[in-house]
Amino acid sequence: MSENWVLTETEAVELLALLISSARIQLDEPAHYAPLRLLTATERLSALMLERASDKSKAFLQDNIERIPEMHMAMSDVETYTDGLDHLCREVAACLLRHSSSEGASA
Amino acid sequence: MSEQVLNNIRTRRVVREMTDEAVAREDVESILEAARWAPTGGNLRPIRYVVVEDPQTRRLIRLVAPGMFQKAPVLILICINWAIIEQHRMTLSDRTSLVDVGCAAQTMMLAAHALGLASGPVTSFSKEAIKVILNLPGSYSPEMFICIGHKAEGARRGMRAWKKITWRDLTHWERFEDK
Ligand SMILES: Cc1cc2nc3c(=O)[nH]c(=O)nc-3n(C[C@H](O)[C@H](O)[C@H](O)COP(=O)(O)O)c2cc1C
Numbered sequence: 001m002s003e004n005w006v007l008t009e010t011e012a013v014e015l016l017a018l019l020i021s022s023a024r025i026q027l028d029e030p031a032h033y034a035p036l037r038l039l040t041a042t043e044r045l046s047a048l049m050l051e052r053a054s055d056k057s058k059a060f061l062q063d064n065i066e067r068i069p070e071m072h073m074a075m076s077d078v079e080t081y082t083d084g085l086d087h088l089c090r091e092v093a094a095c096l097l098r099h100s101s102s103e104g105a106s107a
Numbered sequence: 108m109s110e111q112v113l114n115n116i117r118t119r120r121v122v123r124e125m126t127d128e129a130v131a132r133e134d135v136e137s138i139l140e141a142a143r144w145a146p147t148g149g150n151l152r153p154i155r156y157v158v159v160e161d162p163q164t165r166r167l168i169r170l171v172a173p174g175m176f177q178k179a180p181v182l183i184l185i186c187i188n189w190a191i192i193e194q195h196r197m198t199l200s201d202r203t204s205l206v207d208v209g210c211a212a213q214t215m216m217l218a219a220h221a222l223g224l225a226s227g228p229v230t231s232f233s234k235e236a237i238k239v240i241l242n243l244p245g246s247y248s249p250e251m252f253i254c255i256g257h258k259a260e261g262a263r264r265g266m267r268a269w270k271k272i273t274w275r276d277l278t279h280w281e282r283f284e285d286k
Contacts, residue, residue: 014170017170017171018170018171018173021170021171021172021173021232021233021236024233024235025173025174025231025232025233029231033231037173040173040176041173069123069124069176069263070263072176072266073263073264073265073266073267074267075266075267076266076267076268076269077267
């Protein structure tokens with residue numbers, strides 16, 4: 001297996017705890033909190049992955065850790081929030097391409 | 108003195124980035140003592156506090172508390188002890204105890220601010236998961252965490268307001284006109 005393992009089993013369970021708790025609390029919270037919870041999980045997953053990640057993802061993960069808390073506080077500014085999410089979508093797509101092209105090269 | 112009190116109320120802000128620096132036990136105790144003086148419906152005092160300083164327990168709590176952005180050295184969990192409410196034959200749907208939670212929360216946050224400490228309330232957590240992690244007695248329901256610590260340098264400002272408001276926007280004087 002040429003791929004990196006980036007999470008331990010305990011870390012994966014920690015992420016599951018966060019996702020499941022997020023699903024539950026969302027039932028009692030305003031709809032616009034849903035993206036906030038997904039982004040919090042994204043930020044925590046990025047932090048867990050960072051240590052063992054390859055150069056193909058490192059900068060992207062680091063950017064998430066720095067940018068996402070900033071975005072949370074701008075939640076009430078819909079335009080800034082949307083721009084921030086669009087930026088992350090572009091960055092994750094570029095990260096996907098880096099991974100898929102090296103996969104193709106090694107196949 | 109009254110200006111100092113009002114200023115303490117005006118300048119308290121929720122802090123979501125804290126340092127690892129420990130909080131002195133006597134400060135934690137002062138905050139809990141302040142809460143003891145918060146008003147409570149029927150003078151029943153159904154509120155109980157659970158203080159968590161153990162790093163591993165705090166870590167587990169954060170994993171089931173998606174709304175807990177800060178890594179605070181001290182967590183004070185405000186619980187309602189429903190056994191007390193039942194003892195007084197109040198209905199379990201009674202909302203007074205939730206108001207008690209709010210009174211205690213603000214009292215603790217103002218006390219922390221007066222002591223030069225940072226604080227932040229958190230209700231976005233799974234109650235069921237917290238009951239398991241803290242092994243809470245069956246009659247306790249966990250309602251709100253108050254995170255206490257020291258503000259991190261360069262901590263971001265809080266959530267931006269949806270709309271600028273003043274107290275006047277929130278207040279109506281006297282009876283509403285007939286439609
Ligand atoms: C009932 C209640 C629940 C709250 N829950 C959370 C929470 O789960 N996470 C959080 O970061 N802030 C929480 N807050 C803090 C509010 O977001 C904060 O008070 C508000 O944005 C205004 O900021 P300020 O208190 O600094 O003026 C809560 C506040 C209250 C009163």
